[in-house]
Amino acid sequence: MKVEDGLGEVLKILNENFYEGSEFWINLIVGVIGVIFSIMAFWQAKKAKEAASAAARTVKIQSLTIELTEIAQRLDKLDYNLDFQSARDLLNEVSRRLRRIIAPFNDRDDIAQLKNDLTIVISEAKRALDNVRPQISDDEDAIANNIYFAMQGHFSSISDITADITGLFEKNSIEAM
């Protein structure tokens, strides 16, 4: 008798549709909510990663902007008694630093134009410097401001372009916020 009752119960359960039970719907709802939360967590993580990347880029650009400002200040505070060696060292240093700063942005059209201008101006500055290269090894009568007179305009042009690049970087930083 007990066996028959048990089999009857089993047959009854087997004949019922699985979706007619409340447990199925509870489990389904919990599962769907779990999937929704997982998708939301994925999107939030993706957005957080993008925000972190943007912040890192902004910080990098800001540090480059600071370096560019420092270069422009060095160029603006040109010593009136500038000698050939100092002018050569300054030009080489500024040229090297500016090229390094711009290099990662070569594929951008706005930077490419400025880089082209910068290349021309630096090339002219090097030519001007060559024109005041001392031909006498120990020229006691060297006049102090000859180098300043030859180089001041060129350093000023490099400073102008540096300011343009700084402005472009600052604009990008503002837009990234």
Place this chain on the structure above:
Amino acid sequence: MNNETMKLLGNLNEIARRSSSGSINWIQVSPSIFHWDQGGGLIASIQKASESPSRYSQNLIKKATLIGALNATLEESQYLFQVLSKQDKGTVVSLSSRERPELKESLMAIYNYAERSIDSSANNVLGSLLGR
């Protein structure tokens, strides 16, 4: 132009004239700078500096070159004439065509004659080497 400026121009033109006649001995101390040791404790210097064309000029050159309308560059030269006291190393006179455009032609003439006088000196040396 006042009398003093006229007198200054006259003196500069006289230096240019004497440079052309070879009575002033210019020495080239760098490719664009010439010195004249006057002997009385003063040294004169004439220098040419090429101005960097402005960004606007550069763009103009690029555009003009593109349409084939302009081959010459807009590069401009400036000249600086200075007199240095050998005793205290101080600059006694400083005349720049940047600040004094009215002196530019005279300063340019001095520079050009100084440049030529170097060639003349070189020819004299080479001539003596060759026994001419």
